[in-house]
Amino acid sequence: MKISQIQELLEAEVICGGNELDKEVSSACGSDMMSDVLAYVKDQAVLLTGLVNPQVVRTAEMMDMVCIVFVRSKAPTEEMITLAEEHGMVLLKTSKRMYEACGKLYAAGLGAKGVTV
Amino acid sequence: MSEAVRFHFTVDGDDFTSAGQASVQVKKNLRTLGIAPEIIRKVSIAMYEGEINMVIHAGGGEADVLIFEDRIEIHLCDNGPGIANIDLAMQEGFSTAPDNIRSLGFGAGMGLPNMKRYSDSITIDSALGKGTKILMTVNLS
Ligand SMILES: Nc1ncnc2c1ncn2[C@@H]1O[C@H](COP(=O)(O)OP(=O)(O)OP(=O)(O)O)[C@@H](O)[C@H]1O
Ligand SMILES: [Mg+2]
Numbered sequence: 001m002k003i004s005q006i007q008e009l010l011e012a013e014v015i016c017g018g019n020e021l022d023k024e025v026s027s028a029c030g031s032d033m034m035s036d037v038l039a040y041v042k043d044q045a046v047l048l049t050g051l052v053n054p055q056v057v058r059t060a061e062m063m064d065m066v067c068i069v070f071v072r073s074k075a076p077t078e079e080m081i082t083l084a085e086e087h088g089m090v091l092l093k094t095s096k097r098m099y100e101a102c103g104k105l106y107a108a109g110l111g112a113k114g115v116t117v
Numbered sequence: 118m119s120e121a122v123r124f125h126f127t128v129d130g131d132d133f134t135s136a137g138q139a140s141v142q143v144k145k146n147l148r149t150l151g152i153a154p155e156i157i158r159k160v161s162i163a164m165y166e167g168e169i170n171m172v173i174h175a176g177g178g179e180a181d182v183l184i185f186e187d188r189i190e191i192h193l194c195d196n197g198p199g200i201a202n203i204d205l206a207m208q209e210g211f212s213t214a215p216d217n218i219r220s221l222g223f224g225a226g227m228g229l230p231n232m233k234r235y236s237d238s239i240t241i242d243s244a245l246g247k248g249t250k251i252l253m254t255v256n257l258s
Binding site: 032033034035036038039051053054055056058059061062063064079083 | 133134135136137138140141144154158161162165166169209219221222223224225226227228230231
């Protein structure tokens with residue numbers, strides 16, 4: 001699925017990385033715990049989270065993720081946006097809650113493959 | 118034998134906002150050096166976990182990354198409280214992190230096990246009241 005489809009499905013606002021929306025992504029994960037993202041994520045390209053701090057962007061960068069979706073209308077700070085821009089990462093913001101946002105993407109075929117338990 | 122390439126960082130323990138900066142920089146440097154992506158991934162995650170630990174548990178410290186022909190070494194050194202029981206700390210789920218750390222997205226007790234998983238060897242040298250020294254090695258190829 002393209003990042004642009006994620007944006008449409010979640011009626012999300014593009015905060016930065018607007019020229020990367022054509023990128024293909026094949027799996028995602030949702031978490032507010034960066035510890036778990038670091039421990040369980042393998043090859044997911046997209047992170048859905050309700051947490052807002054610079055470590056969200058840094059953690060995603062460490063895991064080679066390309067897109068972060070902030071749920072519940074959480075807005076990233078200027079510092080986070082600058083960091084994401086440096087890494088060519090797409091930041092999206094949706095008013096949907098975590099459960100619904102993940103469910104919509106999963107139902108549309110964006111799986112969770114690569115999560116190791 | 119050529120000299121090792123070395124990166125040094127002081128990790129600020131008073132400002133959580135900056136935690137992880139050194140690891141982000143190391144990842145950038147390793148990319149510039151043309152190191153293989155799988156290796157970069159291992160080094161970055163192992164170092165990032167260690168760097169965050171120095172900030173949340175030890176009030177900051179020093180980090181050194183040395184690149185040799187056959188391996189990359191990550192040295193982390195702090196003057197924090199030390200780890201009372203290393204075997205226990207290495208167990209998944211063991212954490213002494215307070216609630217305010219958990220609300221920042223950390224403190225699941227997964228960091229040290231993850232550092233072991235992503236490095237090819239890890240040695241932890243810790244003394245209560247003195248500090249903690251960690252050496253992680255990632256083999257090249
Ligand atoms: N540098 C350090 N100085 C003092 N204690 C430490 C240090 N690193 C780890 N510890 C101790 O070891 C425990 C386990 O560390 P670990 O990284 O596995 O989990 P955590 O940091 O608590 O949570 P997470 O890494 O999942 O965010 C910590 O809770 C802390 O008590
Ligand atoms: Mg930790």
